Amino acid sequence: MTVLAVDVGGTTIKGAVASQDGQILHTLTTPSEADANPVQAVRSLCVRLRDDAVRLGAAPAAIGVVTPGLVDEDEGVVKYAANLHFRDVPLRKLIGDDLGLPVAVGHDVRAAGVAEAVASGLDDFLLLPLGTGIAAAVVVRGIPLPGATRAAGEVGHMPVYPGGEPCSCGQQGCLEVYASAGGLARRYARLGGASGLDSRAIAAALPDDPVARTVWDDATRALGTALATLTLTLDPARIVLGGGLADAGDLFFDPVRAALSAALAWRPAPLLARSVFGARAALVGAAILARREAGLAVPDGWGADGVQPG
Numbered sequence: 001m002t003v004l005a006v007d008v009g010g011t012t013i014k015g016a017v018a019s020q021d022g023q024i025l026h027t028l029t030t031p032s033e034a035d036a037n038p039v040q041a042v043r044s045l046c047v048r049l050r051d052d053a054v055r056l057g058a059a060p061a062a063i064g065v066v067t068p069g070l071v072d073e074d075e076g077v078v079k080y081a082a083n084l085h086f087r088d089v090p091l092r093k094l095i096g097d098d099l100g101l102p103v104a105v106g107h108d109v110r111a112a113g114v115a116e117a118v119a120s121g122l123d124d125f126l127l128l129p130l131g132t133g134i135a136a137a138v139v140v141r142g143i144p145l146p147g148a149t150r151a152a153g154e155v156g157h158m159p160v161y162p163g164g165e166p167c168s169c170g171q172q173g174c175l176e177v178y179a180s181a182g183g184l185a186r187r188y189a190r191l192g193g194a195s196g197l198d199s200r201a202i203a204a205a206l207p208d209d210p211v212a213r214t215v216w217d218d219a220t221r222a223l224g225t226a227l228a229t230l231t232l233t234l235d236p237a238r239i240v241l242g243g244g245l246a247d248a249g250d251l252f253f254d255p256v257r258a259a260l261s262a263a264l265a266w267r268p269a270p271l272l273a274r275s276v277f278g279a280r281a282a283l284v285g286a287a288i289l290a291r292r293e294a295g296l297a298v299p300d301g302w303g304a305d306g307v308q309p310g
């Protein structure tokens with residue numbers, strides 16, 4: 001039995017047809033602004049994806065749809081997603097009516113945490129994609145915590161430099177101002193670096209660009225400090241980092257590991273690892289949610305084969 005998976009982002013909506021053994025058989029991507037009504041853009045993509053699957057002879061058993069924002073997985077409702085202009089959108093009902101299939105609605109980062117949990121077999125860990133912003137999947141005993149108001153894991157707005165630089169959220173000194181891929185690029189430009197460089201180009205400029213060195217060191221120190229707080233609170237077995245900055249490899253991981261260890265005097269730091277799935281984690285997570293919704297088994301390692309990070 002196949003399932004459909006859809007990852008709704010602020011820029012693009014990604015869809016995939018996943019086979020019984022976790023292979024991606026087909027993908028479909030559309031801009032989030034493809035329709036003047038972003039909810040309609042999601043619904044249209046889901047219908048096209050279902051039709052494609054049927055054409056491939058791979059009729060689906062269920063669909064999983066994940067979005068950012070405040071998501072009530074139990075009700076299947078996206079309460080609020082600023083970038084998507086979603087407010088109280090009953091996605092499960094809308095897509096269920098369109099497709100006549102069981103629908104699982106999830107949060108993108110928590111779904112990514114589900115994918116990493118299935119891939120790694122770990123029960124207690126943190127997953128932090130370091131992209132435009134920073135959110136975390138806080139996985140405790142195999143379940144990503146949603147929190148009392150569905151806002152758990154918003155670690156990008158942890159204050160790491162009290163009284164520091166302003167964040168778009170209205171606070172000052174938030175982690176993501178310094179240590180998200182987007183924040184790093186903005187600080188680099190603001191501090192006088194060459195214009196238009198992204199986090200990858202800044203990493204490449206480190207050997208002979210003092211501005212790049214400054215923002216890089218601030219980023220790794222900020223993240224190491226934040227991870228120390230999270231480690232002391234949650235005692236994770238592993239901290240998994242994904243997104244643009246994790247792509248820099250040792251250049252990024254070594255100083256973050258050093259900052260984390262330096263902030264933990266009396267206990268060892270948990271292992272720091274790179275995400276198995278990269279940018280596809282949320283999509284694989286959506287497929288896993290769909291399989292669970294359809295009552296299909298999800299064996300350890302499902303979806304991890306043949307997935308290219310990025």
Ligand SMILES: [Zn+2]
Nearest residue numbers: 157167169174
């Ligand atoms: Zn903030």
